Amino acid sequence: MSILIKNVILTDDHGFGNRSVNVLVENKIIKKITEECITADEIIDGRGDLLIPGFYNTHCHAAMTALRGYADDLPLDRWLFEKIFPAEDKLTERIVACASELAVAEMIRGGVVSFSDMYFFMDETARAAINSGIKLNLSRGYTSDANTTPENDFRFNETLDLLSKFNGAEDGRIIVDMCIHGEYTNAEAPMRRIGEYAKEHGLGIQIHVSETQNEHEQCIARHGMTPIAYFESLGVLDASVCAAHCVKVTDGDIAIMAKHGVSASHNPVSNLKLGSGIMPVRKLIDGGVNVALGTDGASSNNRLDLLREMQLAALLHKGAQEDPTVTNAREMLKIATENGAMAQGRSDCGRLEVGYRADLVLISVDELNNIPLYDKYSMLAYSARSSDVRMNMVDGRVLYLDGEFKTLDVEKIKYESKRTLKDFFI
Amino acid sequence: MSILIKNVILTDDHGFGNRSVNVLVENKIIKKITEECITADEIIDGRGDLLIPGFYNTHCHAAMTALRGYADDLPLDRWLFEKIFPAEDKLTERIVACASELAVAEMIRGGVVSFSDMYFFMDETARAAINSGIKLNLSRGYTSDANTTPENDFRFNETLDLLSKFNGAEDGRIIVDMCIHGEYTNAEAPMRRIGEYAKEHGLGIQIHVSETQNEHEQCIARHGMTPIAYFESLGVLDASVCAAHCVKVTDGDIAIMAKHGVSASHNPVSNLKLGSGIMPVRKLIDGGVNVALGTDGASSNNRLDLLREMQLAALLHKGAQEDPTVTNAREMLKIATENGAMAQGRSDCGRLEVGYRADLVLISVDELNNIPLYDKYSMLAYSARSSDVRMNMVDGRVLYLDGEFKTLDVEKIKYESKRTLKDFFI
Numbered sequence: 001m002s003i004l005i006k007n008v009i010l011t012d013d014h015g016f017g018n019r020s021v022n023v024l025v026e027n028k029i030i031k032k033i034t035e036e037c038i039t040a041d042e043i044i045d046g047r048g049d050l051l052i053p054g055f056y057n058t059h060c061h062a063a064m065t066a067l068r069g070y071a072d073d074l075p076l077d078r079w080l081f082e083k084i085f086p087a088e089d090k091l092t093e094r095i096v097a098c099a100s101e102l103a104v105a106e107m108i109r110g111g112v113v114s115f116s117d118m119y120f121f122m123d124e125t126a127r128a129a130i131n132s133g134i135k136l137n138l139s140r141g142y143t144s145d146a147n148t149t150p151e152n153d154f155r156f157n158e159t160l161d162l163l164s165k166f167n168g169a170e171d172g173r174i175i176v177d178m179c180i181h182g183e184y185t186n187a188e189a190p191m192r193r194i195g196e197y198a199k200e201h202g203l204g205i206q207i208h209v210s211e212t213q214n215e216h217e218q219c220i221a222r223h224g225m226t227p228i229a230y231f232e233s234l235g236v237l238d239a240s241v242c243a244a245h246c247v248k249v250t251d252g253d254i255a256i257m258a259k260h261g262v263s264a265s266h267n268p269v270s271n272l273k274l275g276s277g278i279m280p281v282r283k284l285i286d287g288g289v290n291v292a293l294g295t296d297g298a299s300s301n302n303r304l305d306l307l308r309e310m311q312l313a314a315l316l317h318k319g320a321q322e323d324p325t326v327t328n329a330r331e332m333l334k335i336a337t338e339n340g341a342m343a344q345g346r347s348d349c350g351r352l353e354v355g356y357r358a359d360l361v362l363i364s365v366d367e368l369n370n371i372p373l374y375d376k377y378s379m380l381a382y383s384a385r386s387s388d389v390r391m392n393m394v395d396g397r398v399l400y401l402d403g404e405f406k407t408l409d410v411e412k413i414k415y416e417s418k419r420t421l422k423d424f425f426i
Numbered sequence: 427m428s429i430l431i432k433n434v435i436l437t438d439d440h441g442f443g444n445r446s447v448n449v450l451v452e453n454k455i456i457k458k459i460t461e462e463c464i465t466a467d468e469i470i471d472g473r474g475d476l477l478i479p480g481f482y483n484t485h486c487h488a489a490m491t492a493l494r495g496y497a498d499d500l501p502l503d504r505w506l507f508e509k510i511f512p513a514e515d516k517l518t519e520r521i522v523a524c525a526s527e528l529a530v531a532e533m534i535r536g537g538v539v540s541f542s543d544m545y546f547f548m549d550e551t552a553r554a555a556i557n558s559g560i561k562l563n564l565s566r567g568y569t570s571d572a573n574t575t576p577e578n579d580f581r582f583n584e585t586l587d588l589l590s591k592f593n594g595a596e597d598g599r600i601i602v603d604m605c606i607h608g609e610y611t612n613a614e615a616p617m618r619r620i621g622e623y624a625k626e627h628g629l630g631i632q633i634h635v636s637e638t639q640n641e642h643e644q645c646i647a648r649h650g651m652t653p654i655a656y657f658e659s660l661g662v663l664d665a666s667v668c669a670a671h672c673v674k675v676t677d678g679d680i681a682i683m684a685k686h687g688v689s690a691s692h693n694p695v696s697n698l699k700l701g702s703g704i705m706p707v708r709k710l711i712d713g714g715v716n717v718a719l720g721t722d723g724a725s726s727n728n729r730l731d732l733l734r735e736m737q738l739a740a741l742l743h744k745g746a747q748e749d750p751t752v753t754n755a756r757e758m759l760k761i762a763t764e765n766g767a768m769a770q771g772r773s774d775c776g777r778l779e780v781g782y783r784a785d786l787v788l789i790s791v792d793e794l795n796n797i798p799l800y801d802k803y804s805m806l807a808y809s810a811r812s813s814d815v816r817m818n819m820v821d822g823r824v825l826y827l828d829g830e831f832k833t834l835d836v837e838k839i840k841y842e843s844k845r846t847l848k849d850f851f852i
Contacts, residue, residue, distance in 0.1 A: 319698030
């Protein structure tokens with residue numbers, strides 16, 4: 001089965017300028033990018049719009065969509081202890097299933113082709129991803145104390161169960177990662193064991209790292225080291241790690257991250273909304289760290305909109321450092337796409353190149369906010385809206401096109417979400 | 427002619443909770459807000475969506491939409507002197523007309539009911555506003571040097587001409603303000619004269635104030651005073667002033683602004699994108715200053731999307747001050763609506779209350795990103811998208827409803843903009 005996405009424009013690194021090109025997709029893969037007239041089994045008319053690699057959301061808790069808008073504008077400790085933790089205690093498989101479906105639909109609508117998720121009842125989130133066609137790196141949220149022995153711990157065993165059921169499923173679309181929720185929610189021995197297990201089995205690890213000043217300082221008080229240095233000392237960074245937030249990382253941390261190939265998931269909306277601060281993104285990039293983007297959960301965002309995340313990243317560091325050259329639009333697109341795929345261990349994804357997986361997004365240039373079009377990178381980083389996404393394709397399969405979800409019954413998802421989620425926690 | 431907007435929900439300050447209400451509009455005015463069944467000449471079905479006051483954009487250069495994406499990621503001086511000023515030298519009435527129409531259409535689509543504008547060829551921007559139905563506070567950008575005598579200066583005379591033609595036009599929908607572009611682009615005597623003239627005739631003044639550290643410090647070096655203190659010393663603040671940016675204002679400036687009733691137009695996207703910095707918004711509000719929101723021009727934004735501006739303001743200060751309680755969602759809605767109307771001198775606008783002008787916006791709650799709906803203020807400040815705007819009504823006239831522009835031929839505007847604006851400056 002072949003699909004031709006005809007009459008599109010590409011970003012300038014492709015060398016076509018604003019000339020119309022045709023992109024042929026076959027068996028999940030980008031087969032040809034050409035100005036020639038070719039044909040295929042199915043044809044999608046690009047109508048002169050901009051085709052780019054899809055967005056990779058490298059840090060999310062999809063099920064927390066159930067708590068969107070439930071507890072905003074509170075101090076972090078009241079938010080967590082009075083609202084979020086008590087609500088999470090009431091979560092059921094049914095709520096997680098429903099909220100995951102809602103989250104996946106929102107992400108597909110906004111051009112997200114793949115997301116990393118850390119939570120519980122992860123079978124439900126896996127099913128939502130499998131049914132929808134989106135890519136997923138799932139991890140069972142892992143916390144422990146000094147008495148925990150991983151092999152006898154239900155959280156660890158759930159991870160083993162998820163690995164056997166889902167890792168590599170759907171021709172690699174679903175990947176199972178290990179998880180260390182954070183340094184402050186785990187004991188030393190279990191973290192060492194998870195690092196070893198991940199390294200032995202070639203698995204990734206999702207971790208929250210240095211999200212807040214408190215977390216960062218308490219780790220130093222406990223261990224005489226920053227969280228990154230502590231994780232290095234435990235051997236955890238010998239596995240393939242994606243570290244979410246990294247707001248408070250030091251220059252020394254950045255050197256350690258680069259040395260071990262740790263990816264940093266930048267979550268600017270969540271970090272602002274919770275009052276955590278601003279990641280030193282320029283230092284991380286210049287230090288050789290693979291920086292990607294994430295939305296975090298909808299309770300601290302409140303959208304799952306990676307384009308918005310990219311646009312905030314494009315603006316924020318210029319303003320915070322009072323220097324408009326700190327970041328640039330082209331670099332931001334790379335962070336949102338190629339670097340995200342790399343953070344998820346998907347080396348054949350994230351680029352619009354022959355031989356790569358066809359994870360593609362079509363953005364309408366015919367919107368009031370995108371006219372005139374001088375610079376396609378600027379359009380993406382500063383003016384496009386997630387509602388300008390016309391098409392979302394994952395592994396060569398169209399998930400969304402011109403208002404229509406191809407794999408999901410979105411009216412049913414909205415109806416079920418309204419009926420099931422609202423007022424559940426109150 | 428009466429219009430009933432039936433079956434809507436309102437924000438919680440109205441006391442209806444989530445119950446369905448009907449809003450009756452007659453002769454431009456909100457006549458009745460009731461749970462009772464009533465009827466009218468025309469009925470708009472709210473379908474349970476959220477009706478709010480429209481957004482007031484208190485700082486814009488609409489014609490700079492022509493330069494959207496034309497010069498991004500550059501240092502401020504190169505941006506201005508190599509790109510923006512040379513391009514502006516080539517601007518024609520036709521370009522300003524076309525770019526203003528494009529800007530107005532984008533603003534209407536995003537729920538902006540009124541905008542303040544500072545530029546030149548302002549007849550064209552006035553016409554775009556008059557034809558579209560949006561409200562406008564226009565001002566002719568005013569710069570001067572030591573040799574300028576306002577009464578013999580074409581810029582001043584253009585302002586007098588605009589006053590006679592447009593001030594109070596369309597039953598008050600169009601207001602003409604005076605302008606002082608900035609302290610750094612004007613000489614003392616003309617600024618004094620503009621202050622006097624505005625005061626004598628009860629006119630507002632639009633000014634750029636303390637946008638950058640350079641501007642702020644150079645004023646101190648020149649006059650031994652901050653820009654705000656200097657404007658006070660010239661008598662300028664005795665008129666009704668809307669000061670754009672105020673990024674670098676001091677505690678002393680804030681006290682002066684509060685004393686004189688100066689409004690501050692917060693432009694967070696532009697201030698970040700140009701590397702200007704972050705306005706001390708909490709200090710301004712706590713100091714008694716009327717803080718409103720603005721987009722600035724599309725060349726430093728690159729959208730004219732006040733909801734995005736409100737959402738960035740809602741997030742930014744929490745993160746910059748590392749305190750999630752610095753601002754709250756409800757306060758942000760007031761800044762985007764009521765405070766904006768006040769900054770424009772429109773005391774009968776900006777609130778959804780009986781007797782106020784019917785400047786109303788309907789936001790769809792049935793979007794993936796707005797489900798579940800726990801808190802309507804949170805929805806507006808954190809999760810809604812400008813594409814969720816279903817209706818934009820100004821002075822009781824529907825300008826946009828469910829995909830249809832009622833006063834503009836948007837396909838023609840897009841076609842003309844693409845033909846006229848692109849490549850003009852290169």
